[in-house]
Amino acid sequence: MFTHTLDEAQVQRLRQVAEKKGFQFGPLEYGHFTARKGKCVLSAYRSGKLVVAGKEAKEFVEFVLEPEVLGVARLGYEKLHNPEMYAPHFGIDESGKGDLFGPLVVAGVYVDEGKAERLIAAGVRDSKTITSDKKIGELAEEIGKVVGPAREVITIGPERYSELYRKFRNLNRMLAWAHGKVIANLHGKVPDCPRALSDQFGDPRLVEGELRRQGVELKLEQRTRAESDIAVAAASVLARAEFVRQLGRLSAEAGVELGKGSGAGVKKQAEEIFQKGGREKLAKLSKTHFRTFAEVVGDPVPPKVEWKKRGS
Numbered sequence: 001m002f003t004h005t006l007d008e009a010q011v012q013r014l015r016q017v018a019e020k021k022g023f024q025f026g027p028l029e030y031g032h033f034t035a036r037k038g039k040c041v042l043s044a045y046r047s048g049k050l051v052v053a054g055k056e057a058k059e060f061v062e063f064v065l066e067p068e069v070l071g072v073a074r075l076g077y078e079k080l081h082n083p084e085m086y087a088p089h090f091g092i093d094e095s096g097k098g099d100l101f102g103p104l105v106v107a108g109v110y111v112d113e114g115k116a117e118r119l120i121a122a123g124v125r126d127s128k129t130i131t132s133d134k135k136i137g138e139l140a141e142e143i144g145k146v147v148g149p150a151r152e153v154i155t156i157g158p159e160r161y162s163e164l165y166r167k168f169r170n171l172n173r174m175l176a177w178a179h180g181k182v183i184a185n186l187h188g189k190v191p192d193c194p195r196a197l198s199d200q201f202g203d204p205r206l207v208e209g210e211l212r213r214q215g216v217e218l219k220l221e222q223r224t225r226a227e228s229d230i231a232v233a234a235a236s237v238l239a240r241a242e243f244v245r246q247l248g249r250l251s252a253e254a255g256v257e258l259g260k261g262s263g264a265g266v267k268k269q270a271e272e273i274f275q276k277g278g279r280e281k282l283a284k285l286s287k288t289h290f291r292t293f294a295e296v297v298g299d300p301v302p303p304k305v306e307w308k309k310r311g312s
Contacts, residue, residue, distance in 0.1 A: 002053075003228075015035075023037040091109050097201075106156075107238035110190045115146055119147075119230050120230055124143060130237075140242075158283070180213070183220075199227065
């Protein structure tokens with residue numbers, strides 16, 4: 001699977017090229033189109049994101065997409081175009097932030113040139129592009145084999161999460177604390193690592209301040225869509241794998257398979273749990289500052305949380 005970002009003109013050019021190549025087109029939710037030919041599938045989203053998947057995806061990217069649509073050769077030239085991804089650094093990402101049920105998990109991974117190459121060869125990518133929990137688990141195992149102890153995962157279960165939120169009173173500050181803790185723990189394992197990269201979720205000064213508080217000195221970079229970096233992508237997979245594992249454990253305790261997200265289906269589940277077990281049982285499974293929780297138990301509805309959903 002390969003992902004690229006296209007502008008409107010490139011999307012139209014891609015459609016024209018794919019039509020000439022004999023691709024069969026279909027509708028795509030939140031997207032311009034999906035197109036399939038042989039063992040190659042194109043998914044062009046309105047956000048500009050293009051996903052090329054299948055056993056023939058690499059061939060399409062290298063011999064069609066790059067020369068005829070993008071006008072630049074990148075596949076096979078990653079080190080030339082993005083040398084920082086192969087330099088020693090930490091990558092940090094989180095999972096569970098938008099899920100009513102389950103924990104918040106923050107993970108970090110250290111990579112150098114050799115580890116980056118092995119992770120890319122193993123097919124590691126942004127966890128949001130992977131819909132199979134089984135695949136997430138398999139990739140997490142591969143990441144563990146590649147990076148060994150040079151990784152860190154912090155899991156904040158629902159009850160602890162709610163306790164910390166009452167302390168911080170702000171989700172971004174709590175995330176900064178968790179990101180800072182992961183970076184500090186990784187720094188203790190690899191003290192000569194010069195740089196850390198994480199997805200930007202709020203004011204960059206929050207994480208910077210947390211690192212100063214913990215006495216960690218390194219270059220910190222925060223940017224949106226940082227999962228294009230292999231270390232951050234690996235961290236996103238580790239975080240998601242642990243979230244899925246913990247959600248499964250909580251589901252066993254609840255006697256029902258808890259849903260992901262915070263939409264209508266999850267709200268209905270929460271209502272059923274509340275009706276059967278009351279507020280205390282629901283609070284053991286949920287992030288209690290969510291509007292959904294307040295609506296279900298009848299509390300005053302809090303203002304919307306202060307993070308913005310990242311684009312597709």
